[in-house]
Amino acid sequence: MFLKSSLFFIIFYILIKLLQFFAGVEGIVHLLGLHWIFSGFAALLLLFIPVIGPFVGVYGAVQGWGWSPIWAMLLFFGYYFIYFFLFLSGAKVSFDIWKKIFSPSDTFQPEQPDIEPEFTVKQTNKPSSQKTLLIQDKRNQD
Numbered sequence: 001m002f003l004k005s006s007l008f009f010i011i012f013y014i015l016i017k018l019l020q021f022f023a024g025v026e027g028i029v030h031l032l033g034l035h036w037i038f039s040g041f042a043a044l045l046l047l048f049i050p051v052i053g054p055f056v057g058v059y060g061a062v063q064g065w066g067w068s069p070i071w072a073m074l075l076f077f078g079y080y081f082i083y084f085f086l087f088l089s090g091a092k093v094s095f096d097i098w099k100k101i102f103s104p105s106d107t108f109q110p111e112q113p114d115i116e117p118e119f120t121v122k123q124t125n126k127p128s129s130q131k132t133l134l135i136q137d138k139r140n141q142d
Contacts, residue, residue: 013079020057020076021047027060052078 024043029036047053054076061072 016075016079017047020053023051023057023060023065023072023076024063025060027056027058030063031059 003055021040021043024046025036025039028034028042032039036040043056046056057076058069061067061076062069106137
């Protein structure tokens with residue numbers, strides 16, 4: 001399952017980047033008036049710069065192809081929203097695990113020792129000036 005979802009994400013990412021490349025070429029041609037070969041080289045250089053590449057793609061899709069700015073931004077910046085959501089969900093899970101491991105809880109019960117001690121120490125109910133500790137031997141009790 002994980003391999004299929006990763007493969008889907010890779011194919012989706014490559015298709016978005018190809019669309020962004022062609023939109024970027026159109027945007028640079030429209031903005032600077034360069035020949036499409038030089039614009040293609042410039043769009044290829046800008047393609048993988050994290051925020052600048054998608055902005056060039058949005059500009060090209062809006063100005064060159066007549067797309068709505070909202071749809072162009074959702075297409076070219078959509079995977080940033082997906083990354084942000086995955087980051088938040090991973091951070092929440094990590095925080096929950098951290099909280100479960102490191103925070104004390106009301107339901108914490110210490111484990112019973114595997115070996116029962118042979119002696120116990122008890123206090124007597126005498127007045128405080130005469131309190132003494134008694135050691136009780138458990139070996140001879142039956």
